[in-house]
Amino acid sequence: MKPPPFAYHAPVSVDEALAALAETGPHGKVLAGGQSLIPLLNMRLAAPSHLVDINRIGELDTIAARPGGVRVGALARHAAVERSAEAAAVLPLLRQALALVAHPVIRNRGTVVGSLVHADPSAEMPAVLALLGGSVRLARLGGEREVAAADFFTGPMESAIGPGELAVSAFFPVPPPRSGTAFREVARRHGDYAVAGMAALVTLDEDLRIAAARVACVSVGPAPVVIDLSDACGRRPAASVSWDAVAAAVRDGIDPDGDIHATAEYRRHLTGVLAVRALKDAARNAGTEAVDE
Amino acid sequence: MSEETTRYLVTLVVNGVVREAAVPARRLLSDFLRHDLGLTGTHVGCEHGVCGACTVLLDGEPVRSCLTFAVTVDGHEVTTVEGLAGDNELSPVQRAFTECHGLQCGFCTPGFLCAVTAFLRDNPAPTEEEALEAVSGNLCRCTGYQNIIKAVHRAAEIQAETQGRPEDRGGRA
């Protein structure tokens, strides 16, 4: 289990990186934290002929927490974002989800943006981005574009990123006031990819009724599955929501596959259970974690 | 293959000593430490980042050396199991693993020792749950973990007892 040979590029600036990516086109692959890519290389399941290592690009190692949201640079490690008090203050969901990403040692090296680009439908961070309606900024030689989460995750392990492009940052917007979030998942072992799980967002109105609710489900589709449950929650206080109907709405909204760890039926059932639990958590949190105003 | 013949001079500060070797870009940090520098205390159990046996401290933080290219971390500081002990004296974590029978075959042990050393540096008095979380990314097939968890707490105790002697403190920042 040794990686195949590749040509190595070690840019020290974004411009250099973009030049290297432009030059290598479809043959170039970006190396950030490497926690998903290097296992694939070691197993020779991937064999890019060029690796563009962005670990020396200090300008990408940023976490900018603003009232409107958190922008995470391509070199910000999971652990750094998880530890960031500023990020947690404006967007508690980041920490809620990051605590479930693999194990602490993996989080020391893996990057949030890398996880988004890897686009594993079982991963937590794509679901977070999808739930919040965030975006990924893709730069290429001579330009850049901001791609909305809904357009970014195009399939299992597939994203909108094109040849020559570098994901330089991701933006996680802060939800409206009186919102609460939560992340719930069931994994076979602690730290494994979830059998099913979800990020949930609940926004209350002034009378503490659920004004809006949605979830982004993992491991039940080719990409994070966002389901709007505002209607299912029926503008009621959490205590009087018909949660069985909410679970049913979630189960109707997904089309999971079976695999060696779980049947499709179980995934569907479990997703409904977790949606209810996550939404209740989120509704509870809506009182306490509302944005600083 | 030209990629294979291109070698990169990688310089690391390993256990406080400057070490260097010229290696291909694809040389994993684990292999670099073991085979290019001869530091065979770091073990390789899966080479896909799950078992944690290869965990070393990179600039003080535990990372999987099998999921890191040596060339990527050129110029950085690495601590391996060989660097945890002081002169002629085991570190608190090493002592605790010994006292608590926290190892059997010893193959996974270096990874645990590195992870726990960094953990206790940041959290010198962990709760049961925190101690569990700290070792939750390392596989051990021998011990059933019970004595490893015990060792984490015992190491915290030893560390607290020896706090007056800063040279005994585990880890390098």
Add this chain to the structure above:
Amino acid sequence: MTTKLFGEPVQRREDARLVTGQGHYLDDFGPGALAAAFVRSPHAHARITDIDVSAALDVEGLVAVYTWEDLPGALAEPLPLLIPHPALTHGRTAYPLARDIVRHVGEPVVMVVAEDRYLAEDACALIEVEYEFLKPVVGVEEAVQGAHLVHEDVPGNVGAHLVQEVPSREGRSAADAIDAAPHRLEFRLDIERSASMPLEGRGVYARWDAGDGSLRVYSSTQTSTSVRMAVAAKLGLPLPKVEVIAPDVGGGFGVKIVHPWPEEILVPWAARTLGREVKWTEDRREHFVSSAHERAQVQHVRVGFDDEGRVLGLDVTILHDHGAYTPYGIIVPIITSTQLLGPYKIGAYRVEFSSIYTNTVQVTPYRGAGRPQAVFCMERTLDRVAAYLGKDRTEVRAANFIGPDEFPYDQGLIFQDGRPLVYDSGNYPESLRMLKEMVGWDSFPEMKARAAAEGRRIGIGIGCYVEGTGVGPYEGGHVQVTSDGRVHVSTGLTSQGQGHETVFAQIAATELGVPIERVSVVTGDTRRFGYAVGTFASRAAVMSGNAIALACRKVREKALRIAADALEADPRDLEITDGIVHVAGTPSASIPLATVAVLSNPLRYAFDEEAKRATQFSGTSAMDRPPVDEGEEPGLEGRDYYSPIRSTFASGMHAAIVETDPETAEITILRYAVVHDCGKLINPMIVEGQIHGGVAQGVGGALYEKMVYDEHGQLLNASFMDFLMPYATEVPRIETAHLETPSPLNPLGIKGAGEAGVIPVSAVIASAIEDAEGIPIDRMPISPSDLYTLRLRLAG
């Protein structure tokens, strides 16, 4: 501190090197060695029609490429069938490199040697093997239909078929006893595949010395002596020219007892052929598909019992999935079929197994070696009996126990060592009493009711086992006291983390009366001890421990004889304390063991001050006797062997309390309690560690680990991502208590402890989940998804 070391929780002497990175595992040797890698079959069953290596020849750093056609002499023959058995009528083993046909994914086809492993893998990737597909045979029940064959000449894919039958005391057959019983049940049980999965894979490193025609081989093995014999035979070398060393070994759990692995003979052969050091370090993916698995069985049970739950007749038919080859014979199903009866005496027993070939990785012992399946069968049976009768599960067990006064107890079966299965000692009612008290068995119904009131589901389960440990044929020990007073102990069997360096030192220090610091122990090095069997079957402490004790007693006797001469005392009046021989009650009349060692070896040459005292003119030898008396040997050393008449039988009982989530079907172990009886404890700390590790593996087997093959014979989860070995977060805290019922069979009164922890866990967890859910659990492992499916089935 010398005297009472036996029985003390002495800290391990291995640890100082292992916690500082100074251990030496296989891959730590040979920094400049060439690296071997293998092209392995991607198909489960296929005929090789062409191998084209030409593209690989351009890889820079490539040294050699070998296929089966390159192998000379005995190397080109199939690997040995290690344990022949008359019932194994169709034993089959693989060629070191596939010849014509591959029979499982992962079978080695081409060996590549290159300057390093990266380059060797590059070359492997460029070698093109053409295959003609054959129909893969997957799953025992499909295999036994015989529609397609794994081996053309093995009809029905049946490698072995064995029946053992023990009639009741009244002479009734099992079938008759069941038919005549007041109550009868019949059901099916399934256990899926798992594997030993040590954190260090296999590995071999060989150095050929062309100067003297000798070969030194390091192997991550559980038997260095037998690897040595196999290598010598396969390479046509005189045995004294081959040395094999098992260095620090990163776990074995059974898989490393198999030998010689293809790589174990190919690497030494390549080293000799190339005149270079060659090393192969197995990677994780290779370990999944080219070492060995275990566990998979389908069992059909018929049981007849009376109103008290006493089993009057038991008939078990087992389909055992043996994978593609049978290098280790049929030890696993033999153990299942003979250890099934556990601590119980039952009326009449009939067991029949068929060992079935499939196009999957071969099956050889993994810790427990057939016992987890056996205990699953017996304990599930007793739980069903209890449920049928509406009785407490422990009551039914107690009704079937062999009484403490019934030992030795002959189960009437032939065990894995070819000898009668006779239990030597045990106290099962007392174990049960201790366990029930520890886990709060009798008050559990209230606890369960309280939980139910909170909407929680909890259940309690129990499992009992008896484990034949310390199987023969023998082990040996050599003990030498040198003139510096140090004690050098060696034994031929190997260590994989069991703490042998510590426990054998405890035994030697206790027997010889020397400080443990002066004792050093070497295991698994044929340069030091050439005769051994290996480390498996919970046998090391029993076999080598007793052999070392016996060797120490020889040394002690000789030391006392020499000291008596020097002190002009009666040897019977002498004792040894702190390494000093002295007259009991007269401490001043003494002589250090070091000096005794000096005197034991009459010298002509004085190389140091101590040696002077043993030279010809020192006046210490009697003039009327030769310097080395008739029947004596120079030196203070002893060698002895322990070869027991039969195995010694350890036992234990486990209980668990589990919680199942009514919604998510997640399964959590809330408590896990163990009562364990392995006779006299040498080192309770180490025994507990063995239990912890065993239980953790058992939890893996019960809730997490299985090898998932698809219908094409592809292993779908050949990585640590998907083969779910428990992390710390999945293993409950394990509460332990010890009962010490000494074995009457050996001088130390000990029984084996290595495998115990893993044996009953699947049975215990199944019992507890069944109690929580009220759904029969008949297949392990069980995942939340499986439990959910069972709930649906019950609801539907």
